[in-house]
Amino acid sequence: DTAVSQTPKYLVTQMGNDKSIKCEQNLGHDTMYWYKQDSKKFLKIMFSYNNKELIINETVPNRFSPKSPDKAHLNLHINSLELGDSAVYFCASSQRPSGGLDTQYFGPGTRLTVL
Amino acid sequence: QKEVEQDPGPLSVPEGAIVSLNCTYSNSAFQYFMWYRQYSRKGPELLMYTYSSGNKEDGRFTAQVDKSSKYISLFIRDSQPSDSATYLCAMSAGPNTGFQKLVFGTGTRLLVSP
Numbered sequence: 363d364t365a366v367s368q369t370p371k372y373l374v375t376q377m378g379n380d381k382s383i384k385c386e387q388n389l390g391h392d393t394m395y396w397y398k399q400d401s402k403k404f405l406k407i408m409f410s411y412n413n414k415e416l417i418i419n420e421t422v423p424n425r426f427s428p429k430s431p432d433k434a435h436l437n438l439h440i441n442s443l444e445l446g447d448s449a450v451y452f453c454a455s456s457q458r459p460s461g462g463l464d465t466q467y468f469g470p471g472t473r474l475t476v477l
Numbered sequence: 478q479k480e481v482e483q484d485p486g487p488l489s490v491p492e493g494a495i496v497s498l499n500c501t502y503s504n505s506a507f508q509y510f511m512w513y514r515q516y517s518r519k520g521p522e523l524l525m526y527t528y529s530s531g532n533k534e535d536g537r538f539t540a541q542v543d544k545s546s547k548y549i550s551l552f553i554r555d556s557q558p559s560d561s562a563t564y565l566c567a568m569s570a571g572p573n574t575g576f577q578k579l580v581f582g583t584g585t586r587l588l589v590s591p
Contacts, residue, residue, distance in 0.1 A: 407579065
């Protein structure tokens, strides 16, 4: 069973288009994340939701809008795509413990190419 | 300057070698130190983590944290070709400061040749 799944796996689109990436987790976790990994493998957090509430919102252009319809899903919509948006986007989930570290489980990634 | 610095490599070693991977950081608030392994075209997976300073061993893997030097290491003993992957260090100030926010290094690509 896939723990954190993302669709689509690959996305090739033209500059200026609007696209969405979907994420689902079946781990029963209460927190989900979107990360962007650039061509140099640098992984940076974009957003985080806890129980459908936005809790982390890094400096990301307004063209990126996350949406969490329920605890198990976190989608990412991108408007007016630009060349610099080309990257691999990872979804992750975790369960916040009463103390200590909450392990984040990553999905397989969505490779976005903007032409 | 990035909060977490990591040599991108690639680091090429023969099978059986001891591998040393390192990260330095600047934020003294970091309390949790993690190592993730990422195979090509896959998502990162947590290898091990350490809280505060000290060592932690798990099989062939040993993580070390020196908070006074802001320096962390991952050692892999008896390296195997299956260890070939990108290793990312990640750090966090921890849940007591709010929700978990991981700051990653750029990753070191490791190649273990048979």
